[in-house]
Amino acid sequence: MGGWSKIPEGLVRIIEEKLDLYQDKVKCRCVCSSWRLCLPKMPHQKQNLLPWLLVPLETKAETSFGFFDPLEKKVHCLKLSDPHKEMMFRGSSHGWVVNLDKNNSICLINPLTGAQVKLPPRTKFPDVGNYRPNKPGNEFGLRADTRPPFLTLSKDTVRNQFLEKVVLSSSPQSDEDFVAVAIYGVSSWLAYYKRRDNKWSALDRSNCCDVIFYQQQLYAVLCDGTVMVYNIHGSLQKKTVVSKFSKGLVSRYYLVESSGGLIMVYRHVRCYSEIDLVEPDSRTIYLYKTCGFRIFKLDTSRGEWDEIQSIGDDILFLGFNSSFSMSSKNFPGHAANCIYFTDDSILFHLQGIAGGFDIGIFNLSDGSIQHLPGYKTCESEISIWPPPVWFMPNFIN
Structure with a gap:
């Protein structure tokens, strides 16, 4: 030879x-x-390595973070600001992740460069009636409605449960006029922040599932399936209602810009319970699992949604990140017509029940769901905290 x-x-x-x-x-x-x-x-072609999953890494001394590459099936360690174990991500947009720390401060972090941009903290949201840092366990008084009374909650509860997602209109490093929009509060309201503001301003008090910046406007899908459109310039006031669907209690909607235009994704999550028969006094543990997805495409001429069975060569990435798509042609190794999803079921995370494990790949061609290659989790045994988030770098900004 x-x-x-x-x-x-x-x-x-x-x-x-x-x-x-x-x-x-x-x-x-x-x-x-x-x-x-x-x-x-x-x-x-740096982007052929992406996107990656930002995941927590347990060590003896602390909780650090790393990028999990589903193609190489490897985790690349990542150096972020201290203390690592207090970080929790509530968004990922334009190469930045949104970190909510133990004091409810909010900061945009570029994991690749280490750059940071501070946003007003959780105490500066419209639903905060009062904040008493000297009352451990009862620091926050939150509005569940537009008027008092307030719900008295601990800062940990507010941190874990009542800031669901923050999305950005553009990179704060390259755009002085970037806008951040947050889904927050007991009833999943919308608030926005503009550069140099010292607080978050109320946008809409409707129950919201997801938001996306699309063609210079902000689209929001509410928890009942209603889709709202807002002008991101000026006062960001409500503009119109596009359409409406109904859904189950645990399921969610997402808005994604794909190669074919704006699509809405319906995620069906099944909830079930397991009772520990060995210890009869133990509480019932409620678990959940994604069972499937349905896809709807916006017909702009009619202002209506049509269900579709395929997204062609596109791949969708859903979770705490700003929902996004990419073409499998540009990223060899990723299967086409699939949805990569992570666990964003906040309700279960908060209650101290096993969470963060509902991660996988849904194939629209045959309806199958599989684990991420090399990143298998067991929902009955492990809780992944903080929940992983998809990260797509922006090498230009």
Whole structure:
């Protein structure tokens, strides 16, 4: 047998063409100098490694974070600001993650550069009637309605439960006029922040599931399936109602910009319970699992939603991140017509019940759900805290 360098050039090219991952193509060129010389020069394509899942990593001393690459099935350790164990992510947009710390301060962090942008803290939201830092366990008085009385809650409860997601209109590093919109409060209201504001301003007191910036406007899908549209310039006032659907108590809606336009995703989550028969006095543990998805596409001419069975070559990424899509053609190794989802069932996370495990890939072609390759979780045994979030870097900003 001759060495690797003796393999015919034509066969080497065939081998290289069969490789999907960018990093595997690079390794192929490192086998020997003759392989490197006979193969075309590699283009600079950082994004073929992405997106990644930002996950907590348990160590003896602290909880750190890492990027899990579902294609390589590896976790790359990440150095973030201290203390690592107090970080909790409630959003990911334009290469930034939204961190809510133990004191309910809110900060945008670029995990790749370490840059940070502070936003007004949770105490500066419209639902905060009073805040008493000297009352441990009863620091917050939150409005559940537009008027008192207030719900008296601990800062930990408010942190864990009552800030669901923050999305950005653009990167704060490149756009002085960026807008941040938050889903917050007991009733999932909407609030917004603009650069140099010292507080969050009320936008809508409807129960909201998800928001997205699309074609210079803000779209919000409410918990009853109603879709609202707002002008992101000026006062951000309500503009119109697009359509309405109904859903179950635990299920959720998402809005995503795809190659075919704006789509709405309905996520069906089944809730069940397990009773510990060995210890009869123990409480019932309520668990949950994603069972499937339905996809609706917006017909802009009629202002109505049509259900579709396929998203073609697109892939969707849903969870605490700003929902986004990408083409599988640009990211070899990711299966087309699939939905990558993470666990964002806040209700269960708060109650101290096992949570963070509802992570997987839904295939629209056959309706199957599988674990992320190399990242298998067991919902009956483990709680992943804080819940992972999808991260898509912005190399330009």
